[in-house]
Amino acid sequence: MSTFNPEQVVHRPEFIRGDELSIPTLCLVQQDGTPYDGAELPVLEQAKALRIYQAMVRTRVLDERMLAAQRQGRLSFYMQSTGEEATTVGFAAALEDDDMIMAQYREQGALVYRGFSLDEFMNQLFSNELDYGKGRQMPIHYGSAKLHYMTISSPLATQIPQATGYAYGQKLAGYKRCTVAVFGEGAASEGDFHAALNMAAVLKVPVIFLCRNNGYAISTPSSEQFAADGIAPRALGYRMHAIRVDGNDLLAVYGAMMEARKLAVERNEPVLVETMSYRLAAHSSSDDPSGYRSKKEEAKWREKDPLSRFRNWLVAQQWWSLEQDEKLFADEREQVLRTLKEAEHRPVCRLDELITDVYDEPTPQLKQQLEALKAHIRKYPDAYPKTAGRLDHG
Amino acid sequence: MVKMNLLQAINNALDIAMAENDRVICFGEDVGSFGGVFRATSHLQERYGRERCFNTPLVEQGIIGFANGLAAQGSVPVAEIQFADYIFPAFDQIVNESAKFRYRSGNLFNVGGLTIRTPYGGGIAGGLYHSQSPEAYFAHTPGLKIVVPRNPHQAKGLLLAAIRDPNPVIFFEPKRIYRASVGLVPEEDYQLPLGVAEVVREGSDITLLAWGAQMEMVEKAAEMAEHQGVSCELIDLRTIAPWDVETVAASVKKTGRLLITHEAPLTGGFAGEIAATIQQHCFLHLESPIARVTGLDTPYPLAHEKEYLPDHLKVFEALMASVHF
Numbered sequence: 024m025s026t027f028n029p030e031q032v033v034h035r036p037e038f039i040r041g042d043e044l045s046i047p048t049l050c051l052v053q054q055d056g057t058p059y060d061g062a063e064l065p066v067l068e069q070a071k072a073l074r075i076y077q078a079m080v081r082t083r084v085l086d087e088r089m090l091a092a093q094r095q096g097r098l099s100f101y102m103q104s105t106g107e108e109a110t111t112v113g114f115a116a117a118l119e120d121d122d123m124i125m126a127q128y129r130e131q132g133a134l135v136y137r138g139f140s141l142d143e144f145m146n147q148l149f150s151n152e153l154d155y156g157k158g159r160q161m162p163i164h165y166g167s168a169k170l171h172y173m174t175i176s177s178p179l180a181t182q183i184p185q186a187t188g189y190a191y192g193q194k195l196a197g198y199k200r201c202t203v204a205v206f207g208e209g210a211a212s213e214g215d216f217h218a219a220l221n222m223a224a225v226l227k228v229p230v231i232f233l234c235r236n237n238g239y240a241i242s243t244p245s246s247e248q249f250a251a252d253g254i255a256p257r258a259l260g261y262r263m264h265a266i267r268v269d270g271n272d273l274l275a276v277y278g279a280m281m282e283a284r285k286l287a288v289e290r291n292e293p294v295l296v297e298t299m300s301y302r303l304a305a306h307s308s309s310d311d312p313s314g315y316r317s318k319k320e321e322a323k324w325r326e327k328d329p330l331s332r333f334r335n336w337l338v339a340q341q342w343w344s345l346e347q348d349e350k351l352f353a354d355e356r357e358q359v360l361r362t363l364k365e366a367e368h369r370p371v372c373r374l375d376e377l378i379t380d381v382y383d384e385p386t387p388q389l390k391q392q393l394e395a396l397k398a399h400i401r402k403y404p405d406a407y408p409k410t411a412g413r414l415d416h417g
Numbered sequence: 418m419v420k421m422n423l424l425q426a427i428n429n430a431l432d433i434a435m436a437e438n439d440r441v442i443c444f445g446e447d448v449g450s451f452g453g454v455f456r457a458t459s460h461l462q463e464r465y466g467r468e469r470c471f472n473t474p475l476v477e478q479g480i481i482g483f484a485n486g487l488a489a490q491g492s493v494p495v496a497e498i499q500f501a502d503y504i505f506p507a508f509d510q511i512v513n514e515s516a517k518f519r520y521r522s523g524n525l526f527n528v529g530g531l532t533i534r535t536p537y538g539g540g541i542a543g544g545l546y547h548s549q550s551p552e553a554y555f556a557h558t559p560g561l562k563i564v565v566p567r568n569p570h571q572a573k574g575l576l577l578a579a580i581r582d583p584n585p586v587i588f589f590e591p592k593r594i595y596r597a598s599v600g601l602v603p604e605e606d607y608q609l610p611l612g613v614a615e616v617v618r619e620g621s622d623i624t625l626l627a628w629g630a631q632m633e634m635v636e637k638a639a640e641m642a643e644h645q646g647v648s649c650e651l652i653d654l655r656t657i658a659p660w661d662v663e664t665v666a667a668s669v670k671k672t673g674r675l676l677i678t679h680e681a682p683l684t685g686g687f688a689g690e691i692a693a694t695i696q697q698h699c700f701l702h703l704e705s706p707i708a709r710v711t712g713l714d715t716p717y718p719l720a721h722e723k724e725y726l727p728d729h730l731k732v733f734e735a736l737m738a739s740v741h742f
Contacts, residue, residue: 155522155523155525156521156523156525159520159523166525167525168525168526174521174523174525176514176521178509178513181482181509181514184481184483184486185483185485185486185489186486187479187482188483188484188485188486188487188489188490188494189489189490190486191490192486193490195440195469196491196492214506215510217476218474219479221474221476221479222473222474222479225474226471226473379524380519381519381520381560382560382562383527386659387659388659388662
């Protein structure tokens with residue numbers, strides 16, 4: 024409990040200054056793959072390191088190809104995570120498989136790492152009949168109960184207090200698990216962020232708040248988002264652990280998240296992790312960054328590419344070669360294109376699914392509305408080509 | 418059967434739900450050892466511990482965000498918003514998240530265990546910010562169930578049903594009659610069905626439809642009308658969403674007239690939705706236009722509360738006008 028401490032009194036007005044607080048950034052590996060002097064690298068065995076790298080490559084290739092497919096008019100929308108793969112794959116690799124991930128929308132790397140297949144990605148992106156979300160949400164709103172990955176929701180930051188609640192339930196059930204809420208620095212301006220951190224600290228909840236500070240919220244640079252030294256210092260006001268990490272350094276993200284998980288699960292305490300990175304791509308396929316930032320700025324960050332940094336480290340370990348790398352990229356491109364073609368021609372799910380899952384059972388009103396809609400479609404089948412031929416047999 | 422007031426019935430329902438299922442968790446502002454500002458959660462922390470009944474920080478969006486996460490995890494949260502007037506900071510978490518969780522995930526995830534309890538309505542000299550009836554805002558959102566009890570017996574049976582219902586439920590409690598409404602309540606566990614209206618009294622000349630605290634006005638007006646030789650059929654809607662069209666339509670086909678009353682303002686109020694639906698179902702049976710007796714299209718006032726409220730006299734005048742149309 025906060026109290027007035029009689030031993031800490033002053034007799035003239037002295038202000039505590041926010042700009043005097045500066046939080047360091049954990050960096051372990053340089054761009055050429057060499058560790059910094061004195062860097063304490065986390066233990067990472069070869070098989071796992073390669074699994075992480077392959078997930079980063081798949082994420083990169085998926086993003087490139089799907090943006091191209093969006094430009095060709097084959098899907099309506101896409102969001103890339105280029106430049107942030109070390110963060111989104113690295114944090115997931117540090118978790119146990121049944122820790123819950125409640126992500127924002129740009130964390131496909133975590134799903135790739137957990138084994139969400141290319142087919143599963145494509146089914147959602149094309150809203151076909153195999154989409155787990157039954158064609159109800161825009162592309163990139165993935166979810167998987169099997170992989171403990173909460174379905175993405177468009178409203179910003181809503182998942183952050185939900186993660187606190189989810190983790191409280193895990194704690195009460197006696198599970199040695201945690202929940203990770205992932206969000207951008209822009210989402211940290213929302214009320215939900217502050218509500219979530221305060222409640223987590225007060226209620227002693229095993230939740231990790233992972234802020235991907237990637238420089239921009241659509242066009243708004245972080246300098247117009249907050250006046251403080253990033254997001255990490257906010258944790259201190261809630262009496263919570265915080266760490267800032269180089270988000271382009273896979274080993275730094277992995278190491279910091281391993282420690283954060285330990286704090287959360289073993290001590291039932293929330294942790295805030297801020298990864299410093301850069302959104303190399305546009306916000307989404309509807310955005311054009313040339314309107315708000317320079318090519319020079321982007322080029323500077325391209326030199327810090329997280330894929331090449333981790334690849335250089337792997338090659339230095341003699342766990343990977345450039346020949347293997349070339350083949351991996353080629354294989355991934357081929358697989359992405361093949362699954363894309365299969366998914367884009369599948370039909371959408373049955374019209375009956377329009378009214379399921381609103382409630383556990385459709386209400387009488389919903390059933391009537393569906394029957395009226397079907398009657399209308401039967402009358403004008405040409406106007407509704409996706410469903411007109413499939414009303415009765417599903 | 419035991420004599421209880423409405424608050425005691427709610428407390429009794431929470432006690433039964435928590436004893437039966439250790440995943441039921443009650444929380445909100447001042448809900449812990451204090452037992453809530455109205456005492457609806459009295460003694461629950463004593464009985465079930467601080468982990469299952471606790472105070473939260475003062476942050477409605479956090480309370481419901483937290484509750485959504487808990488429910489998605491498989492717990493059964495019963496979150497209290499201290500006054501329905503203060504539910505709006507949580508509006509996004511309720512209408513964009515609770516209501517759509519199951520639909521948007523294709524039923525991979527749901528928050529069906531969630532119940533939100535909140536005291537609503539006027540008549541307590543509470544002015545603008547302690548008197549509102551915001552049910553219509555939520556009725557516009559598919560995926561939510563909205564329930565309003567009118568007496569202790571209903572409060573217990575409907576709240577137990579709400580907690581066990583596999584959908585998110587907002588449970589609006591009529592705070593004006595929290596202590597004033599006293600009645601016999603079974604001690605044992607029982608449920609009343611959600612989505613089903615109750616025909617409280619049969620009649621032949623006009624159907625009077627209300628819910629929650631407003632049922633008292635309707636009952637008084639019906640007695641006045643009885644002395645004038647007018648026979649009123651009284652229906653308590655009990656669930657605003659999804660509402661029981663069948664029971665109301667059957668009654669209106671019999672009586673030929675309908676009057677709906679609620680405390681919330683007229684424009685966009687839930688009576689409008691009922692009127693539109695019933696005229697579609699019962700057009701050829703109607704003997705007069707469907708009447709609405711509601712609050713005014715103003716914020717809820719303090720000094721003129723009595724004038725503002727749709728009381729029994731206003732209901733009586735409107736029902737007699739319908740009968741003599």
